[in-house]
Amino acid sequence: MQSEKFGAVVIGGGFYGCEVARELKQYFENVLLLESESDLMQRASYRNQARVHQGYHYPRSLLTSLRSRVNFSRFINEYKGCVYSEFEKVYAIARSFSKTSAAQFKGFCDRIGAPIGPAADELRALLNPHHVEDVFSVLEYVFDSAKLKDIVKVRLAEAAVEYELNAMVERLRYVGDQCRVEFRHRGEIREVEARYVFICAYSHINGVLWRSDLPLIPMKHEFAEMALIDVPEELKNKGITIMDGPFFAVMPFPDRGLHTLHHVRYTPHHWWTDTPGEGYLDAHKHFESAPRETQYEHMIRDATRFIPSISRSKYVESLWEVKTILPRSEVDDSRPILFRPVDKVPNVICVLGGKIDNVFDVIDYIREFVESNGVKI
Ligand SMILES: Cc1cc2nc3c(=O)[nH]c(=O)nc-3n(C[C@H](O)[C@H](O)[C@H](O)COP(=O)(O)OP(=O)(O)OC[C@H]3O[C@@H](n4cnc5c(N)ncnc54)[C@H](O)[C@@H]3O)c2cc1C
Structure with missing residues (x-):
């Protein structure tokens, strides 16, 4: 220095x-x-x-989705060297337990001006119609x-x-x-x-x-696991997100040539909060010492209900991190x-x-x- x-x-x-x-x-x-x-x-x-968000992920928070729309264009311009766009992206709406219906999702995307259209038949065929109400093609990227x-x-x-x-x-x-x-x-x-x-x-x-x-500062932390998987050929160049609730997303992870599997229910292993006036759990020390037993089997079992071919994926390893959000994000995600x-x-x-x-x-x-x-x- x-x-x-x-x-x-x-x-x-x-x-x-x-x-x-x-x-x-x-x-x-x-x-x-x-x-x-x-x-x-x-x-x-x-x-x-x-994921370079474009707003689709936040049907319950108009402000976040509108900011995402604005920031998406800026990010893909200013950091184009790391943006990976050459894959097909779909959002599917679950039939049960989804907080948003297919019609509501479509209406929300139209309202925020996020491009959306019916998914092609070969993409629909990847998903189980008993569990999925509708499938949409969207415009979203990932970064390396x-x-x-x-x-x-x-x-x-x-x-x-x-x-x-x-x-x-x-x-x-x-x-x-x-x-x-x-x-x-x-x-x-x-x-x-x-x-x-x-x-x-x-x-x-x-x-x-x-x-x-x-x-x-009040904060919520999750001890999070994302599985890195080698997906079968038919899923190779696809990013699939199941909305809107305790579901999952499988997305390309360009740096490793693999896919990440993130599951709303199984990615967080446990959580804790920092509350002013109370004791403090050091997030970094906890990260070093917390046990890491993968929940991949649960993730893939649930994902297979929606995307049958994903069962043929090979698990490679998991990425672990402490995910931190503000408590108010809990309400509307x-x-x-x-x-x-x-x-x-x-x-x-x-x-x-x-x-x-x-x-x-x-x-x-x-x-x-x-x-x-x-x-x-
Ligand atoms: C599982 C998971 C999935 C996510 N998925 C997405 C996604 O798809 N798209 C998206 O946009 N966002 C996603 N996010 C959120 C995104 O990763 C974060 O918003 C973003 O990386 C935060 O960047 P940061 O620089 O604040 O944090 P970090 O990259 O964690 O940087 C903080 C840095 O501070 C350093 N540090 C900490 N304490 C000290 C200290 N005392 N002294 C010196 N250095 C210190 C750390 O080593 C670290 O390098 C995800 C997050 C997680 C955990």
């Missing part, structure tokens, strides 16, 4: 932290990004279903998480953002209007000073707050973002992204924040 004083320090080198740091570099001469892993974008930004990381690294270099890997932030302290950021790096404790600190640590945001004696200065410490800002493409909403918040705080450009 050239300097021990920074205009802004960003904690967490996932997609959000990297993009936040890059944006901040426009306003501050020195920006430092600190990441605890040995490379950028190894956690939730890699271990996810890689490894290629996204490469793009992000090039852009960080172009913007001259400094970053330090293997740098685990332990806590924050205040001296006047400056914040001292204490982090462990290769066995040593180091400290830098910053005017602003952005905590983009996803499931670990409260870990940093807790160790800094700052109030926790929405994925709003969090951009919140800490109470009484307004130069420490917590950022939680709901989906990859929501990053543009965060960038907008940063611009507003910079303007309203008179940060010098």
Whole structure:
């Protein structure tokens, strides 16, 4: 590091932290990004279903679906090098226990302007009509998480953002209007000073707050498993999502040439919440120590009811991660973002992204924040 004083320090080198740091570099001469892993974008930004949402997923949250529509176009333009579009995408509506009927789903897509049409016969034939009310062709893509990381690294270099890997932030302290950021790096404790600190640590945001004696933000965490599977030939270039409730999606995962299987009922193994005023369970420590017994057999058994040929898939391994959402997302399955200065410490800002493409909403918040705080450009 050239300097021990920074205009802004960003904690967490996932997609959000990297993009936040890059944006901040426009306003501050020195920006430092600190990441605890040995490379950028190894956690939730890699271990996810890689769907570039276009709104279809959120029939119960109009705002989230409309934001997705806007952000979809922007994402596929600005990150085209990592977007994989060459597959057929269908959404099928379950006959039983779906919170949305086929007619409602179609009406909702028309309302938000998301392209939708009847699925071709050969796609319908993949699904069991006893369990599926209707099947729609949609326009949705996936991204290659490894290629996204490469793009992000090039852009960080172009913007001259400094970053330090293997740098685990332990806590924050205040001296006047400056914040001292204490982090462990290769066995040593180091400290830098910053005017602003952005905590983009996803499931670990409260870990940093807790160790800094700052109030926790209410959050819900799920210990999540997604199976990586090698699907049979007829499913190879397809992405199929069963809506709307305790169902599943099987989507291409380009970085591995496999498919992910994410099941609403079996992907979360257990969950817990962070509640202000109560104790704190360290999400990262829990992630390291929690038992990992795959629920793949349950996932595939249920998926086979809807897509009989999926039973011939080969299980390869599972991707595990702590998935973090805001409690209010529980009600309508929405994925709003969090951009919140800490109470009484307004130069420490917590950022939680709901989906990859929501990053543009965060960038907008940063611009507003910079303007309203008179940060010098
Ligand atoms: C199972 C699952 C499926 C998902 N599917 C999708 C999908 O299909 N489409 C979609 O758009 N979104 C999906 N998401 C959501 C998406 O993955 C997240 O919204 C996004 O990756 C969050 O990015 P991030 O940078 O905030 O988090 P992360 O990528 O987790 O980055 C946080 C970083 O902070 C680092 N860190 C933590 N604590 C510290 C510390 N104290 N010091 C230094 N560094 C620290 C971590 O190592 C990590 O690299 C899914 C998420 C999960 C878990």
